[in-house]
Amino acid sequence: MKQRFKDLLSSLRWIYFISCRFAQVDRKGRSAVSGFLSSLGICFGVMTLIVIVSVMNGFQSGFIESLLEISSAHIRVMTSSSQVEADFEKRVAGMDQVTAVVPFYEAQSLLSGRGGKQTAALIRAVPASVCNVDAGFSQELHIVSGEFALNQPNTIVLGWELARILGVRPGQTVNLFALSGSSDVELFSENRECLVTGVFQCGYAEINSSYAFVSLETGRVLFAGDEPVRYNIKLHNPEQDALVIGMLSHQYPDFSFESWRSYNRSFFGALRVEKNMLMLLVFLIFVVVGINIYNSMRRMVYERHEEIAVISALGGNNRDIYSIFIVRGVLTGIAGAMPGLLLGLLIGVQMEMVFAVLSKVTYWAQLFFCMLVSPEKAGWIRENPMFHVYAQIPARLVPSEILLITIFGVFSALIASWFASRRILELSIAEVLHDE
Numbered sequence: 001m002k003q004r005f006k007d008l009l010s011s012l013r014w015i016y017f018i019s020c021r022f023a024q025v026d027r028k029g030r031s032a033v034s035g036f037l038s039s040l041g042i043c044f045g046v047m048t049l050i051v052i053v054s055v056m057n058g059f060q061s062g063f064i065e066s067l068l069e070i071s072s073a074h075i076r077v078m079t080s081s082s083q084v085e086a087d088f089e090k091r092v093a094g095m096d097q098v099t100a101v102v103p104f105y106e107a108q109s110l111l112s113g114r115g116g117k118q119t120a121a122l123i124r125a126v127p128a129s130v131c132n133v134d135a136g137f138s139q140e141l142h143i144v145s146g147e148f149a150l151n152q153p154n155t156i157v158l159g160w161e162l163a164r165i166l167g168v169r170p171g172q173t174v175n176l177f178a179l180s181g182s183s184d185v186e187l188f189s190e191n192r193e194c195l196v197t198g199v200f201q202c203g204y205a206e207i208n209s210s211y212a213f214v215s216l217e218t219g220r221v222l223f224a225g226d227e228p229v230r231y232n233i234k235l236h237n238p239e240q241d242a243l244v245i246g247m248l249s250h251q252y253p254d255f256s257f258e259s260w261r262s263y264n265r266s267f268f269g270a271l272r273v274e275k276n277m278l279m280l281l282v283f284l285i286f287v288v289v290g291i292n293i294y295n296s297m298r299r300m301v302y303e304r305h306e307e308i309a310v311i312s313a314l315g316g317n318n319r320d321i322y323s324i325f326i327v328r329g330v331l332t333g334i335a336g337a338m339p340g341l342l343l344g345l346l347i348g349v350q351m352e353m354v355f356a357v358l359s360k361v362t363y364w365a366q367l368f369f370c371m372l373v374s375p376e377k378a379g380w381i382r383e384n385p386m387f388h389v390y391a392q393i394p395a396r397l398v399p400s401e402i403l404l405i406t407i408f409g410v411f412s413a414l415i416a417s418w419f420a421s422r423r424i425l426e427l428s429i430a431e432v433l434h435d436e
Helices: 002-026 032-072 086-093 135-140 160-166 205-210 216-224 238-251 265-303 305-313 318-349 351-373 375-380 385-391 399-420 429-435
Strands: 075-078 098-112 118-126 142-146 155-159 173-179 193-201 211-215 230-235 256-259
Touching: 032 135, 032 205, 032 265, 032 318, 032 351, 032 399, 075 238, 086 098, 086 230, 098 135, 098 160, 098 216, 118 160, 118 173, 118 205, 118 216, 142 160, 155 160, 155 205, 160 193, 160 205, 173 216, 205 211, 211 216, 230 238, 238 256, 265 318, 265 399, 318 351, 318 399, 351 375
Parallel strands: 118 211, 155 193
Antiparallel strands: 075 230, 075 256, 098 118, 098 173, 098 230, 142 193, 155 211, 173 193
């Protein structure tokens, strides 16, 4: 066993030595350009895929965290009563897996703002102290104007895009012109005015443009009526949702429980499809690079047929000769994947600076061409504000995905070299040596 291991190690050593010698010769010969382009293609493929996936993870994590902390929570509970169940809230809050329990009412509304501006919105009635009770809610909901103050009756907090559409700011009023709710709630009314006390912003644009918050007392008066109260339950670990639902279902069989997985299934499915399609498109880079490596390796095999014949005559078997070119392909993949990995990580952690540079470059490029074509319009050129929005969303580097991308970059070179060297001895050894 020990001798077999020594023989294997010795075989690998001379295979690696010959592969490195071939690589040194190729750097000075006709294959130098194709070898460099192969490594460069893998480098840019790995770098691009790491950056795109990291930015995509950052966008998605912002969406998901805002959705879970502000909108759906980890478990949503529908009760059979219109009154807040103090016993239920206290018992669930005492569970080890639970971080917060928030009762709420919900209704669809048509809000009317200044100048007759109207838009649809979702009105959610929550406890006035929700920011103190629910740390996740307070962390994701950023107040950009005014304050989250619902202590007074008929006060409301709007999403910043919703406030912009209505043309209102803190200190002004909006009217809940049309309102859904129980049968005793008046559908249309011009007397349901609420004072705007704050404007918030989060990482999910849909919430910014359609959510508004009032207090539980205000919600009960305006639209709750006999509507059953609902609860949002937050967990330390979202993966324990099934466990908590199972425990609560036995204690409260009349209540309806829904997990964040099923409540947001379509949204999460769309995000997953979007990410998979994006990765598939970028993986095509590796297909093109693999074809380039295959062609260059085929040419190298043809150019090295004399050396292959000599190695075979000296005792090298086909498997060893295959291994020489496979190792050569692996070295090409590593030479491209490692710099791509480092560049991808560097750009990923400096995305704010990258977007700032892109904003400046885009602005100066537009200004340059505008000065050439239509100088009188140069004063209208401005930097694209979306770059600054993107810069505020940090890239999220997932180690498992980065490792998979790097391995795939090396693997593409390995597969290409294996296919290129399958028929490595098309000429007989005697024929090659006789010609020489």
